[in-house]
Amino acid sequence: MRVLAAMSGGVDSAVAAARAVEAGHDVTGIHLALSRNPASYRSGARGCCTIEDSNDARRAADVIGIPFYVWDMSERFHEDVVEDFMDEYAAGRTPNPCLRCNEKIKFAAVLDKALALGFDAVVTGHYAQLRTGADGLVEMHRALDHGKDQSYVLGVLDQRQLQHSLFPLGGSTKTDVRAEAAERGLLVADKPDSHDICFVADGDNAGWLREKLGDRAPNHGGAVVDDATGEELGRHEGTYGFTIGQRKGLRIGRPAPDGKPRFVLDIEPVTGTVRVGPRERLAVHRLRGIRPRWCGTRPTRLDGPEVSVQLRAHGAELPARVVVGGEGVDVELDEPAYGIAPGQAVVVYDGSRVVGSATISETGGES
Amino acid sequence: MSTPVYLDHAATTPMVPAALEAMTAHLATAANPSSLHASGRRARRVVEESRETIARALGCRPGEVVLTSGGTEADNLAVKGIYWSRRAADPRRVRILTTAVEHHAVLDPLDWLAEHHGAEVELLPVDADGRLDLAALRASIERDPAGVALVSVMWANNEVGTRQPVTDVVALAAEHAIPVHTDAVQALGVLPVDFAASGVDAMTVTGHKVGGPHGAGALVVRREVGVVPLVHGGGQERDIRSGTLDAPAIAGFAAAVELAVARQAEHAARMAGLRERLVAGVREVVPDAVLNGPGPDAWDAERLPGNVHLSFPGCEGDSLLMLLDARGIECSTGSACSAGVPQASHVLLAMGREDAAARSSLRFSLGHTSTEDDVAAVVEAIGPCVERARGVRF
Numbered sequence: 001m002r003v004l005a006a007m008s009g010g011v012d013s014a015v016a017a018a019r020a021v022e023a024g025h026d027v028t029g030i031h032l033a034l035s036r037n038p039a040s041y042r043s044g045a046r047g048c049c050t051i052e053d054s055n056d057a058r059r060a061a062d063v064i065g066i067p068f069y070v071w072d073m074s075e076r077f078h079e080d081v082v083e084d085f086m087d088e089y090a091a092g093r094t095p096n097p098c099l100r101c102n103e104k105i106k107f108a109a110v111l112d113k114a115l116a117l118g119f120d121a122v123v124t125g126h127y128a129q130l131r132t133g134a135d136g137l138v139e140m141h142r143a144l145d146h147g148k149d150q151s152y153v154l155g156v157l158d159q160r161q162l163q164h165s166l167f168p169l170g171g172s173t174k175t176d177v178r179a180e181a182a183e184r185g186l187l188v189a190d191k192p193d194s195h196d197i198c199f200v201a202d203g204d205n206a207g208w209l210r211e212k213l214g215d216r217a218p219n220h221g222g223a224v225v226d227d228a229t230g231e232e233l234g235r236h237e238g239t240y241g242f243t244i245g246q247r248k249g250l251r252i253g254r255p256a257p258d259g260k261p262r263f264v265l266d267i268e269p270v271t272g273t274v275r276v277g278p279r280e281r282l283a284v285h286r287l288r289g290i291r292p293r294w295c296g297t298r299p300t301r302l303d304g305p306e307v308s309v310q311l312r313a314h315g316a317e318l319p320a321r322v323v324v325g326g327e328g329v330d331v332e333l334d335e336p337a338y339g340i341a342p343g344q345a346v347v348v349y350d351g352s353r354v355v356g357s358a359t360i361s362e363t364g365g366e367s
Numbered sequence: 368m369s370t371p372v373y374l375d376h377a378a379t380t381p382m383v384p385a386a387l388e389a390m391t392a393h394l395a396t397a398a399n400p401s402s403l404h405a406s407g408r409r410a411r412r413v414v415e416e417s418r419e420t421i422a423r424a425l426g427c428r429p430g431e432v433v434l435t436s437g438g439t440e441a442d443n444l445a446v447k448g449i450y451w452s453r454r455a456a457d458p459r460r461v462r463i464l465t466t467a468v469e470h471h472a473v474l475d476p477l478d479w480l481a482e483h484h485g486a487e488v489e490l491l492p493v494d495a496d497g498r499l500d501l502a503a504l505r506a507s508i509e510r511d512p513a514g515v516a517l518v519s520v521m522w523a524n525n526e527v528g529t530r531q532p533v534t535d536v537v538a539l540a541a542e543h544a545i546p547v548h549t550d551a552v553q554a555l556g557v558l559p560v561d562f563a564a565s566g567v568d569a570m571t572v573t574g575h576k577v578g579g580p581h582g583a584g585a586l587v588v589r590r591e592v593g594v595v596p597l598v599h600g601g602g603q604e605r606d607i608r609s610g611t612l613d614a615p616a617i618a619g620f621a622a623a624v625e626l627a628v629a630r631q632a633e634h635a636a637r638m639a640g641l642r643e644r645l646v647a648g649v650r651e652v653v654p655d656a657v658l659n660g661p662g663p664d665a666w667d668a669e670r671l672p673g674n675v676h677l678s679f680p681g682c683e684g685d686s687l688l689m690l691l692d693a694r695g696i697e698c699s700t701g702s703a704c705s706a707g708v709p710q711a712s713h714v715l716l717a718m719g720r721e722d723a724a725a726r727s728s729l730r731f732s733l734g735h736t737s738t739e740d741d742v743a744a745v746v747e748a749i750g751p752c753v754e755r756a757r758g759v760r761f
Binding site for chain 2: 069071
């Protein structure tokens, strides 16, 4: 096959590209330029968007022996990922831009362009396993290395996208991938993993949002209120700086009467109110997801013993029952989950297989 | 893999055998041309003979050739060095007039001078073919002639091949005794370039565009023009450009310049023939392809003969480049991409093209290795590549 390798400049995508070559594919490497002004992006904690990362990707392509190009996806990335990130925080939700990027950029804009240019598939360094199911459809399963499993951020891919994807690292551990990179002479073998959000320098979401939102911020301050008593406990500088379940940085002068820590329970962008309370009030038993995306056939009801959901990247597998209807999905958790923020994705699994995903719109306590 | 069809000579043209020979002849005999012993003198002789060769070929005196590491350094030395010198002589001289289509090696130093050294830079407009608007230049000079430190106008454009009216620029500037710098990197070897006859005060040339090595170039500058150095040290090159002279590279550079100038007329005629067939062939297959810069009615007088710069409506230049590259055809999108992120060409934007049109362009630049077969290969490949690239939504 003619395969396009999306190379971030990290070790995973470099090894994935090398394996694709070894599997006999005709591979071309590309690095996605996601900012018109890459110097403004992070250099410390290493995302995937700096000039240095682009050079790392180029050097990996040299070593692997494949052509290499930089594709400018900065406009699409800004429109589809960065703007959405700002809108979601402004609305009091907590988006996951990595899922969004996979859905809109890597496996949409990039894949579409690749197909149009005559490629058959896109290969990436994501940790997830693809296999063909009994029905002939491509199934996506959790990676063998559960610690590195990235099926959560790929839960937005539909069947067509999966049919044109290759994830050669799904059956490997990170340790093995690093060792293989070193053997192959790839200089990125020891490069640290990237964390956080690639376009937020230094990982300071609130600071970044304060600067970028400007007049679009729904408020520039308000009250931190005790959810039970309505008492004002402190002031904050904008609701977009908070996420549900957050404990740190609440700037409440006084401890709670019971001495227990308090968490963000609710964010009200219009009034500028952040409601806080004890951990037990965060318990989520039910949730509703909108904009569902299915990896294969759309299910109607999932209640087998193997069914589970994951509610955040690297989150736990939570046994659940899922009902699909109308415009969304309703999820009932066997055990409560804590700190679940609207805007995050709920990814549904049947055993190790990813069934699909939806964006959390509402959460509920015990009925 | 078969030899690629190399049509990116405006970026770098392969070294000619004479230059390779001249360079390799001196690579093994290491000596510092500034050393006083016999070996040093031998190396120095290589440098000085090379300088004389270059001077003969360019129509200047040997003492006017300041050897540099290449075109970018020479451009920097010219605009910064002359600006500083002129302003030191008269603090009113802070204006620098140039065109909006200069190479980044001129534009970026000017931005820097504006930001850090009080320069007032004016980017003069060009017409739809990229030619400087002389009336605008005249008006700009006459607004405050005593305030102008320097005029810098390229001999011919690196992206679209448009020749600039350097003689007219010199005449306008001469009325007020304003020095003129020109970047002749693209012109040398394909147009007649004579420093003295042109009347310019400073001129940039470089080796790797004329069949010489990378890393060797020169600023030709009249002795009367003050140039404040950028690089300080051992005082080489009239104290304008310190640094140990690279005798082998300079020998290769000189051999290439000599040959390029000797063959210029014949070379230009051959390039013009290939250019004509390339443009006609591509437009036969892709009728809506747009030639940027002077067209057939004017190109003999107004365009570099080896430059073919085309926009392909509905295509991304980057996609086309990649598809052609996969077929062994090497060209350029003609745009700077220092950061790895392709930007729409400032040249095309200055010529009034829309951003999308600017990003749908390819530059094919012919050179001494180009053949009829190269042209035929492009004509054969371009149709399917354009069709494919048009399927990309962007």
